[in-house]
Amino acid sequence: xxxxxxxxxxxxxxxxxxxxxxxxxxxxxxxxxxxxxxxxxxxxxxxxxxxxxxxxxxxxxxxxxxxxxxxxxxxxxxxxxxxxxxxxxxxxxxxxxxxxxxxxxxxxxxxxxxxxxxxxxxxxxxxxxxxxxxxxxxxxxxxxxxxxxxxxxxxxxxxxxxxxxxxxxxxxxxxxxxxxxxxxxxxxxxxxxxxxxxxxxxxxxxxxxxxxxxxxxxxx
Amino acid sequence: xxxxxxxxxxxxxxxxxxxxxxxxxxxxxxxxxxxxxxxxxxxxxxxxxxxxxxxxxxxxxxxxxxxxxxxxxxxxxxxxxxxxxxxxxxxxxxxxxxxxxxxxxxxxxxxxxxxxxxxxxxxxxxxxxxxxxxxxxxxxxxxxxxxxxxxxxxxxxxxxxxxxxxxxxxxxxxxxxxxxxxxxxxxxxxxxxxxxxxxxxxxxxxxxxxxxxxxxxxxx
DNA sequence: AGTCGCGCTGAATCCTGGTTCATTTCTAGC
DNA sequence: GCTAGAAATGAACCAGGATTCAGCGCGACT
Numbered sequence: 001x002x003x004x005x006x007x008x009x010x011x012x013x014x015x016x017x018x019x020x021x022x023x024x025x026x027x028x029x030x031x032x033x034x035x036x037x038x039x040x041x042x043x044x045x046x047x048x049x050x051x052x053x054x055x056x057x058x059x060x061x062x063x064x065x066x067x068x069x070x071x072x073x074x075x076x077x078x079x080x081x082x083x084x085x086x087x088x089x090x091x092x093x094x095x096x097x098x099x100x101x102x103x104x105x106x107x108x109x110x111x112x113x114x115x116x117x118x119x120x121x122x123x124x125x126x127x128x129x130x131x132x133x134x135x136x137x138x139x140x141x142x143x144x145x146x147x148x149x150x151x152x153x154x155x156x157x158x159x160x161x162x163x164x165x166x167x168x169x170x171x172x173x174x175x176x177x178x179x180x181x182x183x184x185x186x187x188x189x190x191x192x193x194x195x196x197x198x199x200x201x202x203x204x205x206x207x208x209x210x211x212x213x214x215x216x217x218x219x220x
Numbered sequence: 221x222x223x224x225x226x227x228x229x230x231x232x233x234x235x236x237x238x239x240x241x242x243x244x245x246x247x248x249x250x251x252x253x254x255x256x257x258x259x260x261x262x263x264x265x266x267x268x269x270x271x272x273x274x275x276x277x278x279x280x281x282x283x284x285x286x287x288x289x290x291x292x293x294x295x296x297x298x299x300x301x302x303x304x305x306x307x308x309x310x311x312x313x314x315x316x317x318x319x320x321x322x323x324x325x326x327x328x329x330x331x332x333x334x335x336x337x338x339x340x341x342x343x344x345x346x347x348x349x350x351x352x353x354x355x356x357x358x359x360x361x362x363x364x365x366x367x368x369x370x371x372x373x374x375x376x377x378x379x380x381x382x383x384x385x386x387x388x389x390x391x392x393x394x395x396x397x398x399x400x401x402x403x404x405x406x407x408x409x410x411x412x413x414x415x416x417x418x419x420x421x422x423x424x425x426x427x428x429x430x431x432x433x434x435x436x437x438x439x440x
Numbered sequence: 441a442g443t444c445g446c447g448c449t450g451a452a453t454c455c456t457g458g459t460t461c462a463t464t465t466c467t468a469g470c
Numbered sequence: 471g472c473t474a475g476a477a478a479t480g481a482a483c484c485a486g487g488a489t490t491c492a493g494c495g496c497g498a499c500t
Contacts, residue, residue: 003468003475013477034338038458048479050460059458115336118254134392154410157389161414164388165381172354172380190374194381198418223445223498233447258488268449270490279488442500453490458483465478470471 017055019045024066029108033115036063060119067122070109071129077102078136081216089149089201092140093209096162096195098216099133100188103170105181110167134159141199151200162195169194185215237275239265244286249328253335256283280339287342290329291349297322298356301436309369309421312360313429316382316415318436319353320408323390325401330387354379361419371420382415389414405435 005013023044028036038059042049056062081098085091103110113129138159144150169191189210196206225233243264248256258279262269276282301318305311323330333349358379364370389411409430416426 003466003477005476006468009467009476032336034336037456049458050480051478053459054477111336114334116252116254116331130392157392157407157410158414160388160392161385161411161418164384164386164391165418166384168380168384168387169377171384172350172377187377190377191381194378194418197420198381198385198414200417200423203420223447223496225446226498229446229497257486269488270450271448273489274447444499445497447494447496449491449494451491453488455488456486458485460483461479461481463479463481465476467476468474470473 016045016047016051020047020052020055020062021065021069024062025069025109028066028070028112029106033063033112033117036066038062060121063117063119063122064125067113067117067125067129070112071132074099074102074109074113075132075136077216078133081213082136082140084214087149088140088143088147090209090212092137092144092150092199093192093196093206094213095137095140096166096192097188097210097213099137100166100170100191100195101184101216103167104184104188104191107170111171114167130163134163137162153200158199161198165195165198166191236265236267236271240267240272240275240282241285241289244282245289245329248286248290248332249326252328253283253332253337256286258282280341283337283339283342284345287333287337287345287349290332291352294319294322294329294333295352295356297436298353301433302356302360304434307369308360308363308367310429310432312357312364312370312419313412313416313426314433315357315360316386316412317408317430317433319357320386320390320411320415321404321436323387324404324408327390331391334387350383354383357382373420378419381418385415385418386411 020041024036024041027041027044036059038052039049041062042052045052052062056065078095078099081094082091085094113126113133117123117126138155141150141153141155141159145152145155169187192210193203193206196209197203201209240261244256244261247261247264256279258272259269261282262272265272272282276285298315298319301314302311305314333346333353337343337346358375361370361373361375361379365372365375389407412430413423413426416429417423421429
């Protein structure tokens with residue numbers, strides 16, 4: 001008995017796993033899922049290709065972890081925006097504006113969630129990730145409806161509609177001449193206005209809600 | 221000079237090109253772009269793999285033709301729905317309902333347009349195809365605005381929003397328990413209502429418009 | 441019928457990228 | 471320092487799928 005996984009080693013191992021996952025996420029966000037190749041990721045993480053397989057038994061596992069990480073990151077951002085809002089309706093607005101702004105500023109992560117993975121076995125997971133994000137909007141809608149701030153309606157389809165609307169607005173090349181932070185905020189507010197109107201919030205009310213959402217933080 | 225491309229031969233050649241393209245489109249619509257493989261397409265078209273290369277110099281060309289064909293097919297369906305409508309606003313509603321219904325009934329074609337092709341060189345084309353579809357909605361919006369039937373607004377972002385909204389509603393697994401034609405129509409109308417509200421059409425008016433759109437034809 | 445040129449064939453080739461594994465390097469305990 | 475076992479390495483391997491090409495057979499003209 002000459003080698004034992006001491007605390008120090010475990011830390012290093014966990015850290016390395018993090019490095020790999022981070023490298024994969026960055027690669028995906030920057031160049032798309034197709035660019036997530038074992039050798040490329042390994043290189044970016046500063047290790048050899050074979051080492052990746054000590055942490056992820058197969059590429060599909062790596063991609064699965066990557067999708068979950070991105071989804072959780074985005075969902076977390078929405079949740080924290082929601083919890084910071086003063087009321088249910090402004091929480092919904094905050095969720096919408098936050099997601100729109102983030103996605104416009106950096107479309108990569110969300111694009112990954114919408115991109116069709118090659119692996120058949122990942123379709124289900126990817127759908128779940130999408131659903132998780134849509135679920136955040138749905139929860140916000142439910143709360144607003146419960147409080148009587150939003151017309152009663154089928155939240156499933158409404159949340160999906162909001163999600164699709166925001167993503168398309170963020171992705172559309174037409175809006176791609178967004179030069180600086182101010183332009184992002186402008187475009188995001190425009191899209192948010194449309195989303196809120198779709199859910200039955202009057203224009204004037206929607207504008208008021210949107211303006212007071214704080215600027216989403218850069219990270220997380 | 222013992223062989224010349226007679227009329228008959230030219231016809232056969234053109235027909236064969238059509239066969240290949242059709243086979244590719246069907247494969248893509250049924251099993252996704254990843255399933256569009258030269259051998260598979262050739263087999264489906266009833267020819268040998270090598271023959272495909274007499275009509276499409278490279279796979280990317282085939283996929284490009286495929287994307288254009290699908291986009292044109294969808295755009296055409298929207299256009300004919302628009303031109304059959306009695307007025308600008310009902311034309312917009314017709315465009316929306318038609319696209320929603322078609323996509324819910326057969327999500328394949330539209331999914332192909334939204335799926336990331338592996339080839340870097342196809343990104344631009346795919347974007348153009350998307351834009352072409354969005355453009356149909358934009359044109360309908362412009363006409364409605366010009367006629368004073370729709371609040372004045374930025375049509376680019378509005379059209380993109382409508383497009384994304386409809387696609388997501390058609391794609392979302394939540395709505396996937398659509399059993400029959402009636403269910404499709406129901407879901408499509410629901411999504412259309414959200415889309416029209418997003419553009420500032422009041423709920424009551426929107427409902428009235430949607431109901432009177434004729435059932436989209438199965439083909440084309 | 442004979443000949444020519446073209447289109448078709450499909451097995452062989454090439455390329456890309458995931459996966460493996462014999463070897464090397466490192467860590468913990470003696 | 472020395473040894474046993476774990477982790478890392480990276481070149482070799484392999485599979486899937488695009489592409490090529492030498493040979494075959496048909497249609498068109500004489």
